[in-house]
Amino acid sequence: MVSSNDLYKQDLAHYLPVFNRLPPVITHGKGALLYDVEGNEYLDLVAGIAVNALGHSHPELIKAQQGQLNKLTHISNAYLNLPQLDLSIKLKELSGLDRVFFSNSGAESIEGAVKIARKYATSNSKGVTIVSAEGGFHGRTYAAIAMGKSAMQEGFGPMPSHFEKVPFNNIEAITQRVEQNPTDIAAIIVEPIQGEGGIKPATKGYLSSLRQLCDEHNIVLIFDEVQTGVGRTGKWFAKDHYNIQPDIITMAKGLGGGVPIGAILCAEKVSLTLDKGDHGTTFGGNPFACATALAVIDIIAKDRLLQHVTTVGSWLIDQLQNIKSPYIKDIRGMGFMIGIEMDRPSRPLLFAFLDSGIMVNATAGNVIRLVPPLITTQEQLSHFIAKFSEILATLTDIPTNS
Numbered sequence: 113m114v115s116s117n118d119l120y121k122q123d124l125a126h127y128l129p130v131f132n133r134l135p136p137v138i139t140h141g142k143g144a145l146l147y148d149v150e151g152n153e154y155l156d157l158v159a160g161i162a163v164n165a166l167g168h169s170h171p172e173l174i175k176a177q178q179g180q181l182n183k184l185t186h187i188s189n190a191y192l193n194l195p196q197l198d199l200s201i202k203l204k205e206l207s208g209l210d211r212v213f214f215s216n217s218g219a220e221s222i223e224g225a226v227k228i229a230r231k232y233a234t235s236n237s238k239g240v241t242i243v244s245a246e247g248g249f250h251g252r253t254y255a256a257i258a259m260g261k262s263a264m265q266e267g268f269g270p271m272p273s274h275f276e277k278v279p280f281n282n283i284e285a286i287t288q289r290v291e292q293n294p295t296d297i298a299a300i301i302v303e304p305i306q307g308e309g310g311i312k313p314a315t316k317g318y319l320s321s322l323r324q325l326c327d328e329h330n331i332v333l334i335f336d337e338v339q340t341g342v343g344r345t346g347k348w349f350a351k352d353h354y355n356i357q358p359d360i361i362t363m364a365k366g367l368g369g370g371v372p373i374g375a376i377l378c379a380e381k382v383s384l385t386l387d388k389g390d391h392g393t394t395f396g397g398n399p400f401a402c403a404t405a406l407a408v409i410d411i412i413a414k415d416r417l418l419q420h421v422t423t424v425g426s427w428l429i430d431q432l433q434n435i436k437s438p439y440i441k442d443i444r445g446m447g448f449m450i451g452i453e454m455d456r457p458s459r460p461l462l463f464a465f466l467d468s469g470i471m472v473n474a475t476a477g478n479v480i481r482l483v484p485p486l487i488t489t490q491e492q493l494s495h496f497i498a499k500f501s502e503i504l505a506t507l508t509d510i511p512t513n514s
């Protein structure tokens with residue numbers, strides 16, 4: 113039998129050494145369960161990092177995908193394709209925004225959003241500075257790393273200019289920055305709930321202050337909903353928890369249920385400054401990806417998964433809060449986007465979880481991130497709670513040097 117270990121040794125000789133991969137080599141999945149080359153089963157509470165909204169090999173999704181594969185996979189945006197038209201209409205309806213552009217990933221949606229915001233600002237004789245929040249994550253392209261943690265920039269300079277950061281959830285800091293020179297700011301970009309940053313929800317006051325500042329000074333407000341979109345938090349968009357409408361939304365992760373697709377949704381106002389040839393993509397919005405995303409959205413609606421994520425998500429947060437452990441520092445999140453902040457680095461804990469047949473994710477140093485498929489059952493999450501309690505019981509106090 114092949115072992116995960118042998119396959120890893122091969123991988124080390126081939127792939128760029130940029131991922132510190134975890135041990136199991138996964139071959140297939142069913143629902144919220146995954147199986148590795150050695151036949152082990154895992155409960156998947158990562159969902160390919162908030163991607164597999166419907167879990168793995170969902171029969172209805174596969175059926176829709178097969179139907180599209182039998183017709184058309186790709187045609188280029190030189191021609192209209194019907195799934196793209198339907199998906200544009202659907203996303204406008206769900207978001208309340210006016211125009212749509214399709215990309216293939218989160219970072220690509222971010223790049224497009226920055227371009228749109230800068231074109232709008234330039235057309236309005238404004239400066240081009242993009243202000244982002246500390247602790248935010250927007251992907252790995254140049255514009256995206258310019259907005260992200262400085263650790264991601266090291267060795268890759270020079271960074272594109274006119275990107276600035278302010279502390280997250282700090283109304284005073286952003287107000288001060290805007291009022292100091294409002295005309296040089298093209299856009300403010302923020303995740304309504306920081307994902308990679310450790311599942312940190314924005315406060316309602318913070319997002320409404322951003323909306324107000326942007327309205328006052330004709331600044332484009334961008335919500336990066338790459339991780340929070342498509343039902344992840346129990347609503348189609350995290351913005352719906354706050355009742356705040358940004359000028360641009362970026363999407364990706366959950367949208368294609370595992371097939372790469374991203375989207376930029378924008379208000380008519382900002383889209384009007386764009387001309388033919390200003391932006392483009394070869395693969396973005398291809399009929400296969402769009403038919404897949406349409407099916408993902410249809411299934412979420414038909415199976416009432418938003419309601420499921422809302423009720424089971426609050427139940428899960430309650431269960432976690434009921435665990436009395438000195439090693440848990442905080443529980444945060446909404447729906448199926450939950451962070452458990454530990455008193456210690458979270459990555460070493462992933463191995464104990466894997467030994468218990470559970471996949472969770474580690475982020476922001478001390479945080480265990482749960483972003484399970486939206487179809488994960490309460491029973492499966494109960495099993496996770498039991499295993500987590502067992503793991504907590506094996507932990508000991510972190511030795512202190514005092």
Ligand SMILES: *Cc1c(COP(=O)(O)O)cnc(C)c1O
Binds near residue numbers: 250252339364
């Ligand atoms: C994952 C993520 C991105 C980047 O998406 P990619 O598809 O990896 O490029 C951007 N923004 C947020 C909020 C994300 O979580």
